[in-house]
Amino acid sequence: MTQVFLAVVLGVLFTIGTYLVLRRDVVRVVWGISIISQSANVYLVTMGGFDGLAPILSGHGGGDVAATSDPIVQALVLTAIVIGFGTTALALVLTYRVYEEHGTIDMYELGGSR
Amino acid sequence: MGLTTPKSALPTISPVQPTPEVVLAVVFLPFLAAAFTPAVYRLLGERTAYFAAAVALVTLGLVTDQYLAGADGTVAFEWIPSLGVSLAFHVDGLALLIAFLASGVGVLILTYSGGYMHGEPGQAKYYATLLAFMGSMLGVALAGDLIALFVFWELTSLSSFILIGHYTGEKASQYAARKSMLITVSGGLFMLVGFLLLVWASGQTTAIEGTTYSIQTLIAHADAIREVLSASGLLVPVLVLVGLGAATKSAQVPFHVWLPNAMEAPTPVSAFLHSATMVKAGVYLVGRFRPLFLPEDAAVLGEWTLIFAVLGLLTMTVAAMLAVSATDIKELLAYSTASHLGLIIAAFGFANSYGAEAGAFHILNHASFKAALFMVAGIIAHEAGTRKIDRLGGLRKHLPITAVIAVVASLSMAGFPPFNGFYSKELLFESTYYAAKHMGGIAWVFPVVAVFGSIFTFLYSIKFASLFFGDEPDGLGHVHRPPIAMLVPPAILGALVLAISAQPNLFIEGLVGEVYGSVVPGDAHSFSVHFPTELTPYVIMSIITIVVGAVSFPFYDTLHDGINAALRGPTRANWWYDNFVEGLTTTSVAVTPKVQTGLLRTYATWSLFGFVALALGGYAAAGLQIPAIDGLSVSIPIVLVLLVALVAAFAVDIAPSHVAGVLTLSIVGFMVAIFYILADAPDLALTQLVVETLVLVIFLLVLDRLPAFYGDAPDRTVSIRDGLLSLAVGTTVALTVLFSTDASPDPLLQRFFIERGGVPAEHPPFFADFGGGSNIVNVILVDFRGIDTMGEISVVVMASLAILTLVRMRGQGETQ
Amino acid sequence: MSGSSGRTTVISRTVARIVVPIILVTAIALLFRGHNLPGGGFIGAVLAAAAFALVYVIFGLEFIQREILDIAPDGSERHQLVESYRWMASLGLALAVASSLAPLAFDMPFLTQGVLFVEGIPIYHELEVASAFAFDIGVFFAVVGGLLTIVAEVGNE
Amino acid sequence: MSTLVIAPLLVALVTAILTLLTRPSDILQRTVSLLGAVGYLVAVVALFDEVILPLGSEPATLVYQVSNWAAPFGISLVADALSVFMLALTGFVSLLVLVYSIASVDGFGQRLSYHPLYHFMVVGVTGSFLTGDIFNLFVWFEVMLMSSYILVLFYSGREHTRAALNYVVLNLIGSAVMLIAIGGLYSTTGTLNMADLAQRLAAPGAYDVALLPTLGLSAVLFSVFALKAGLAPFQFWVPAAYRAAPSPVTAMLAGVVKKVGVYAIIRLYFTIFAAAAIDLSFLGISGNSFLGFFGPVMFVMAAVSIILGGIGAVGRDDVDGILAFSSISQVGFIVLPLAVAATAPSETVRVLGVTAALVYAFNHGLAKSLLFLASGTIQDTIGSDRISDLGGLANRAPVLAAGFLLGALTLIGVPPLSGFFGKYLVFQAAAEAFAAGAAGAGLALAVALAGAILTIAYYTRAWNAVFWGRPSDLVNAALPDRWSIGSRDVAMTDGGDGNLERLELTTQVTVVVALAVAAIGFGIGFEALFATADAAAHAALDTNGYIDAVMNGPGVGLEAATGGGHA
Structure with missing residues (x-):
């Protein structure tokens, strides 16, 4: 089933994220990346559809497939969230180190000499 | 006409197959000697010239031996059988003449060098390269296989490069060496393409079984080859390509420019390579291919x-x-x-x-x-x-x-x-x-x-x-x-x-x-x-x-x-x-x-542009239509949560300070967490919530050390351009969502995981073909797709190494 | 922000003293029940890390070193805490890999998980012992160690 | 199922962890690291032996189901000739580069994080080559990227942090884009397993697969692989990152890590997506498979890379910069025959094109790592890689010079070095397509020739400036006399323990020479390389064989589930 609303929301989130990535303030760039990765996760969850229960079975034995949300995308997103955390942390500390080394977090000033 | 057809007008010379060992020795003895030259130089010093001349003399003797034996024919050694390429040598008049020149003039030049190079620097390299050149030139003369010919052909260019640049300190030598290399090696590449087209043609004609790299086989079926080439309009291209090889090597106008500069080489080199032998390679090539392209009549x-x-x-x-x-x-x-x-x-x-x-x-x-x-x-x-x-x-x-x-x-x-x-x-x-x-x-x-x-x-x-x-x-x-x-x-x-x-x-x-x-x-x-x-x-x-x-x-x-x-x-x-x-x-x-430019915005712009172009190109090429829109299809709480997220994201964009921006950013994150709850993904929601908190903490810790806010006042055109690109990216993503949610493939995996993730009703002592847990997401993480998790925790551990490295390697910098 | 205790209030300390243990217990609970209910090594780990981060933000690194881990907070041992976290991460990763390698000894593929039912235990009657749990513990420590290394090292600055 | 399939991955992973644990002891850590790299090579050779040898016989496709779940439920690792070919390159280069690293990387840095990161990078590369699952591919990409981020910023100085910032941000965007592509593919096809994906794409009706959006989604995925491979317009991160990273890391990045992007392109577009039949009609692009779309795409990207990289390299004033731009250009040369293969008029040309790409990739792996290591040695010895600071090194360090020359000649394509055959096959693929009248093949030939001429231009320029010419003051200070392996006198810029320095320098030069010998050896013994690459190309194009091997492979599958029985 087409998810028109999510399409619009994700489209706008990506628009905002991209716009931030193109800014000159490194912190804003990191924000942009953060929004983009979050949106990608939301996108993945969307691909599982919303028409079920949480994928947690009651007791032993096979569950009801039709009534359960797709657990696969959730597992994927969980992996993606943790990886995303690692990289965001790296990007942040890198920002700090860039500032220490260059005394600026202005992309234009950083890019001055190749 | 066979390969070893006797020349009827030359009855005195009876056709004899060349001796494989001798032919091989003719070509490789100089290379072998070149390899030993540095050692010999340590022993003999300047008298290495006479060692080299002796090698040339032996080679000349071997060539003479084949000449006197009346050798005429091809000997081939297997090289790359999968490609049909062999190390084939063909002995005939033209080959012998060039071989005589290479080895005979070689003897004279090497002897002459003994006097000329007295007191010059780099003699070991000089004699080694000259000998290697001689071997290469003999290889060119005797090659019976297109690839073998090309190999030795390029080796002559290479030795020429080194010899022209003999006086390495001189600007003129460097200029000349580079010029000769650029012109002759480039020409060689054109020639190679010509050769490859010839090989292709050999595969097209029924006269030849399969494809062949053998020059003599091509010549033997010259008519058939020419026919194929003419029919496909490739005759002139092949002639031009092969001609470019010959013209660059033989310094034909307008590629003659490298030859006068090549005179920066020591004079014996000029005499040997740039008059008597190497430049003859192009001429040789034209002669060699003449019977292939020029019909008798x-x-x-x-x-x-x-x-x-x-x-x-x-x-x-x-x-x-x-x-x-x-x-x-x-x-x-x-x-x-x-x-x-x-x-x-x-x-x-x-x-x-x-x-x-x-x-x-x-x-x-x-x-x-x-x-x-x-x-x-x-x-x-x-x-x-x-x-x-x-x-x-x-x-x-x-x-x-x-x-x-x-x-x-x-x-x-x-x-x-x-x-x-x-x-x-x-x-x-x-x-x-x-x-x-x-x-x-x-x-x-x-x-x-x-x-x-x-x-x-x-x-x-x-x-x-x-x-x-x-x-x-x-x-x-x-x-x-x-x-x-x-x-x-x-x-x-x-x-x-x-x-x-x-x-x-x-x-x-x-x-x-x-x-x-x-x-x-x-x-x-x-x-x-x-x-x-x-x-x-x-x-x-x-x-x-x-x-x-x-x-x-x-x-x-x-x-x-x-x-x-x-x-x-x-x-x-x-x-x-x-x-x-x-x-x-x-x-x-x-x-x-x-x-x-060194500017991330340039890089990101182009990369994102590439992404958008590829995605939209793919959709357009498949002729996709925008699917029918059938209502909202999400619940009202989701709509509300996502709208809040949108507003927050927009607020991030116009945040007046770093701290304000981070706080609004975390609102986006928390809204996403709520979205996960509403989307029936409790594990995700939990993780997202806690990760968001951690990110917030780190953000605040780092921001504490950064300068306040950079007034980001880009000029209007930049903003508009960025806005347009961002919009394009957003549109692409929105379209992607529409297209991909429109599909509903067979949910085989989902079914399997839910059926097999849990614990079966009756359980044996130990089993490994059920996931064994009620939380399917966790079962997937540790069992079905456990190796994903393995990679992921490696990333987390590495992230910690990253921070350590970033901080502690400070000041340990390499001497750069 | 090098953890000056002067910047924290009595209230925040008190809150933290109460909240942090609760979070930690929750984290460990999440780890244990993860196979059947929302939770698991990941989530537990992230939550535990968050608890430590909170302590750090409120009390500062010295406090943790001095009061909790009994390490003298002088310059030479500044990195000691980070080192411990690092070991935790490395060992967690090692445990995860080692437990995944174990099936190879039984001629089963890498990462094959199984469940053993121990019957006749008082109260529980039967206990499921999932081999995946060992893996999950490895994940827990790798993630906790990794995240804490990051937080502590950033805080050290 | 043969544990050999996963053996390289496990060896690298265990080595990475052991180097984390042996941190307290320098010697132990380095020994473990080195043994691990040797073990990795042994594992790869054993796998190679199982899959490809004896040459000429039908290569095997070995499937390993991690966690013992059958495809498509668990994650499949697939070792076919293509994967093993790439692994062989990795095993060989990574061992030599590690030896070099131990001699060249700062001691404190080695203790701190270098060895684990290095092996994690190998883990990521290996996983990418072996995996048969697109999300798992994402995970290995992340493993590889995370280690490469850190290794790029390893020295954490001005240049390093700046280069890493761009590198990290671009790749983070790439990761998000990759997630979108994977999510979309899952949503339209219902699977993550590559073989299952191919199977479903081949029979979309049977699985309710939405075929049309898949083309766009695979194109999105393509942009990610192009980013990894450094193909225009995704090449931007390359020069700065290559300059910033320690030279052995750059050698690995250019020699091996880049090839992961190339491998992914071959694997996914030639093995997997090629299964889909689709009618294309767009802007003159026509065809009945996805490759009809990707052929022109690859051609444009390859052509721009070749020219842009070549032009960029000609004017650079630093050796690393020249090599980095060359690397952009050379990746274009790897992808160009793929473009030819994608739109190939015949099966023969298609196999030839893929073979050409593989051989070229292999040679580039050898030669580019050689050149970056040589450049690193120059920097370690002289203290600079600006060509204005260098000169006359051919006389001062003749062995190093010979190594560099052989590396450059390999990339120029001078026979009988192995690089010649790469260029030869690229030309042959294009020439045969051209002769057979394939659209654009003539243009491909022209681009290849132009690129080859540019290659000669920039390498001769670098050679002249660095190795010929008069020795600069820096060179005179660092190497007042001729220095070669075994020679006793060398004055180092930073003094220190002369004996150790000399040993380190000798080790570095020995590694360079080893790679040069390999370049000669693989040229003269090209038959073996060709046969392997040919087998790999056949494997890459054998979609049905791949599907068959994976889908009928080992593991617990649906039958057991529906039957309710236990093993």
């Missing part, structure tokens, strides 16, 4: 003649004029070499037998007189201390033997009867005349140009000889006697010139006739030359050449200045080369910073 102006006769005559004339404009004796000889190579190529270009004869004979003649002249030039430079033509004169008094050699060789070069150069030039005239007569019309240009060019040849030849006569110019210092090692080799060559001049038919019968056999299709007959006794049209051509040359010799300086005056800017081929190479560098310096 080609009476019309075919593609072959059009390309090679024109190229050759143009080069012959232009280079001869340039030789007249030269101010340096080696430069003069270099242009002269290009001119004579043009003569040979032109001769091979004509479809009549005289052309083949002229070409075959002139290869030998040119090598004999030109190598001698280069060695003479080396003696002059070495003993008189200068190579400037206007500073030289009257050398006869100091260098009497050298003078004799120079005069003999110069007259031969001028095409003066009865020297050997005269006979081959006469044959060329004959072939141009017959070509013109057969074809008529525009073809009459051929003989006219041939004579015109020859006049200049005559002029500069006499000029060179005249250095030994007349008065000594002021400023010419004391001229030493050359050491014996430098005198004997040119003397031998001078004697050879005389010998060929005296008994041309002996040499033709012995060797050149067979060369002729190699460059004409089908069964060949030998030929003979005679001193003209009647006034034929081509004898008249020779007379015109000599008379006009002699009459205009007094005006040599005027011609010299005139040509130099005409050589301004674009009329010089060098101008094109220099501007091309310079242009590359300046373009690079100008363009690269515009692409690699």
